[in-house]
Every structure is written in C-alpha cells, then in structure tokens.
Amino acid sequence: MQEREVVLTKRDVEARMVPSGTEMTIPKDTFVTITQSLGGSYTVNVNGNLARVEGTQADALGKEPPMSNFDTPEDGSVNENQVWEALRSCYDPEIPVNVVELGLIYECYIHQKQDRGNVVFILMTLTNAGCGMGPVIADDVKRKVEDVPNVNAVDVELTFDPPWNNDMLTDEAKLELGML
DSSP: OOOOEEEEOSSOEEEEEETTOOEEEEOTTOEEEEEEEETTEEEEEETTEEEEEOGGGGGGGTOOOOOOOOOOOTTSOOOHHHHHHHHTTOBOTTSSSBTTTTTOEEEEEEEEETTTEEEEEEEEOOSSTTOTTHHHHHHHHHHHHHTSTTOOEEEEEEOOSSOOOGGGSOHHHHHHTTOO
16 A cells, blocks of 8 residues: 555546445546555545545546456466455455455355356455445455456355454454554
C-alpha cells in the first residue's frame, strides 16, 4: 500500500461511496486523496467522503490499470493456486487486508461442467451483513477469478451462516490490523 497521495482526476470517473456502495461520479479536475491502493482498486477521499474507484478506471487517477500476469496451463485446466492468488488481490475498501486473510472465503472449488466448462464456486461472507459494499466486493471476487486462465464461469454466493467474527482473521491479518 502506498502512502496517501493527492491526485487531480484526469476525467470524470465512476466510483462507489464507502460504505454505502452508492454509485457516484467524481468530476474531472477534482482533487482526491488516494488512501488505499491495494488489489488494483483505489479508495479515495473526495470532499471528505470515501469512495472506491475500480482499477479499470485507474487512468482517471493518472495510474495504470492492473494487468493479469497468469501463465496459462496448456492442458486446459485451472490452476487452483492462481485462483487463490486472484482472491488475495480482492480487498475491502476500508480494510487493508485481502478477503482470504480476513477469513471471508468459506469455500472455493473448481469443477468441470459439460455445459459451462471450468466453473469456480466461491462461498463467501462479509464482515457485516449490512455492508453496502458487499455486492461490490463479491463482484470484484468474481471479476478477478474470471481473469484466471481457463476459467469459464465463476459462481459467487454470499452467506452469513456462520456470521463472520474476528476469530476468522488469519494471524497475518491480526498483525496488520494491530490485533496481536
């Protein structure tokens, strides 16, 4: 993660308010402070409010859009390690820890379906059932796993059973968050 950086938007940019998830447009020539730049997305402070800008919109902040650098297995299979690497690139816009280390991924498996090809199923939760950013985080998970070579489809299911709690954090996450 970088230190806070003030940038001037190069063009109008679509964003989502944090934590509500409400869509907004940040106008061109607006000063924003990048508060978090993890996993290819950006959390920015704009006029005292936090907003998430997707990596595909990075050029509006004067940044390069993220690129996937996975090697493609020649046998047409999906590399499970690449799926987990993709999941580790997904972050809650308010927490500088990825969804895997946060303990939000309950299940992840790959299966071959005749009608859909290589399908990755992900059962996940959120730190809070009322999180307005929940659909955004789930979409980020889906989009990034879809970028893994030979993945034909990704099914993401949100659950709140069992509800998330701090015990689900890995030791690394607890250390990052100052909880150890």
